[in-house]
Amino acid sequence: MLVLQFLFLLLMLYLGSRKGGIGLGVVSGIGLVIEVFVFRMPPTSPPVSVMLIIMAVVTCAAILEAAGGLKYMLQVAERILRNNPKQITLLGPLVTYTMTLMLGTGHAVYSVMPIIGDVALKNGIRPERPMAASSIASQMGITASPISAAVVYYLAQMSGVDHSITLLTILGVLMPATLCGVLVLSLYSMRRGVELEDDPEYQRRMQDPLWRDKILSTTSTTLDETLPASARNAVLLFLTALGSIVLIAMFPEVRTLNGHAISMSVIIQMMMLAFGGLILLGTDTPIARVPEGVVFKSGMVAAIAIYGIAWMSDTYFQYAMPSFKAGITEMVHAYPWTIALAMFTVSVVINSQAATARMMLPVAMGMGLPPQLLIGIMPSVYGYFFIPNYPSDIATCNFDVTGTTRIGKYYFNHSFMVPGLIGVVVACTVGYLLAGLMI
Template sequence: MTLMIIQLLIVLLALYVGSRYGSLALGAISGIGLAILVLGFGLQPGKPPTDVIYIIIAAVTCAGILQASGGMDWLIQIAERLLRKHPNHITILAPLCTFFLTVLVGTGHVVYTLMPIICDISLKKGIRPERPCGVASVASQVGITCSPIAAAVASFVIISNANGFNINNLQVIAITIPACLCGLMAAAAVSYKRGLDLDKDPAFQARLKDPQMKEYMYGNTASVLDKEVSKEAKRAVFIFLGALAVIVFFSIMQIAGHDIRPQFPTGKVVDGVAQVKPLAMNIIIQIVMITAAAFMVICCKASPKKAVAGAVWQSGMVAVVAIYGIAWLADTYFANYMDVMQSGLKDIVQHYPWAIAFAFFAVSVLINSQGAVVVAMLPLAYSLGIEGPVLLGVLPSVYGYFFIPNYPSDIATVNFDRSGTTVIGKYLLNHSFMRPGMVSVIVSTIVGTILVKIFY
């Protein structure tokens, strides 16, 4: 038992140190922990999550080329028009915009262009920017468990199918989208009158008295409405949406009992009959995404070099390395001590299976990746005997990295807010994202649990 605890501390230390360095270091430093466990302690290495990695590569390549085509700019323009048309309701509309952008594209990193616009609209309208900005940043990450092409959803489907819970991407988001929308609206509600109004905030009024600071806050207007969107960019958006529609169509037909996926022999013969099985949805997603990316390059003048240099593709590749290292390290540790964990946690799991949500949340605080949490923790959850519907209900709990405000979207939001109201507090945890993040995750997880009880 002592050795097991020492090795667990090594795993946690690797995750902690990796999260401090961020970016590629998160996956690379996990490799140090893996080397210590395997080469130092002689543990049998687990399996790297190749299926999940392939989906991320395909989806991120498609989204990156969409960005290179200019299609992302069109989506941001549509969102900006909505926000500027209804500025009084920006605390509700801003998180909805960032949420659905992430749902469409599968990554929360598409919202960086929209964040300065949210800050600008709220400031010019006299609304404390912290209110929409805090919840909008949270919403951009919440949308990951609601996107049919996101790593977290794809990972959940792959691992669940391997453990006897037959479910597809559409069935997952049919639970997570309404659950997370309820959570986000609750978060928006508690943010609606959060903090002092700007005209009553002494800190803001003190900054306003400085002419240079006043010019900095009010002198410029953040907008993408003046950016010309080409017909090729719009065409790229339609190709991307068409690819999503194809993926959803395969899932709908599967749910309806008319599975149209190609069938291939398994190599097994039962009672003289050759067995076949349908092509896995993760393979279909990869094929569709790569094909859509190719059409955007050919038909929409999207530059592959520009895509590789873009924020979406680069952040996606960072996620690949992070999931590769983290999931391999976690699988190595858990696989070697599965019997011990099953016996130790058996009573808790039997009586309170939903308590696994606390473990999901805690791990997410450490590793800053919802996909990595799913890949690392879901096999353990299934091995403990927790049923698939329970795990689907608590899936929103894999978002916990708002807790320590070191994630790029949160840091960027603080910098975008020229009013200075969106902050990382003096005591680190008293920051602008804590309240909307906690409310969103708690409400989403409760609603998700209720929904699976109704439908499963």
């Protein structure tokens, strides 16, 4: 019966993923109701803390976007890329990785991807090389960001088990691990595929007058727009917020009141809301712009998706764990890497790193797995590149007017598969080694 109920869980996740976005959350709500009233599973608590973290971070980042700060960051990134065009396959992924690390979300990739494609095309570089790598790198930055929901959730759970584990402990493992993954996948990408002029799809499009005109006339830039000084000030304030969070994490006595330490998840919520207010007041940003931006919309959609997914999944696993804990624990202890494979597989289905962490980390901790292992293999919560239906991957294909970045004939042989596998495997390997030395 538990197996059938698990298959039902996967079915609900699959149906939700077909709708995407908010659909993941509300379809999971159907699954939750059936679990409780048909399968008679006691409902667990909804993932309130994760949702509040997402809302706080997204609100601050959305105010930054409305104040012109995101456009300012894009202009800085574009200058770096255009000043070093021959290194676009290496620099493009580093730019998208850094932006995600700073913002806590990979959705900024939509703004920078056309620029990466434009630089590659104008320098005769196969656009697939930097564009596919940059899309993967933008998502890998989530597990290295101090303000991402996935990292903060990990911190809350791990510090509860071992008080010596701090935000700096986790970032000290995951930042170098994911950066190694990004560098290796970028080096691989520098030589992947045939050269642009030899690509059959590119040649076919150049024979089509409409495509030829579109390819030759493509220009995407943010440098022709003059931004107010408030845009730069917004970025400085946002960077100050990140620095403040790191400093508070470094000095626990700052957040200790009456002998009790305030959790870092609460600190992050407080700092994001406070600096969102400072950016709003300091730049005189019209409040009506905030909910209109890409960051706010995509972030709030993610919060609703996690709301339903995590609640439905947690209800099942809390109910089923006593029955199959022994068998799974024995397998995982014999082959520790299998927990990483399990996290990766779940991520393929639910398209969210935070939701994957919220769903699988309590299961892994319930098996008694050591914190070193769980932190080291955290990059495995990114597996949704495997099926090419994630918005940033689809958008990347559409941004590449040459057609070199594509979904293959056999669906799984797409442009993101090999860079994604390389990035995640390298990050997990390096992370596991570093965690063993540092924790």
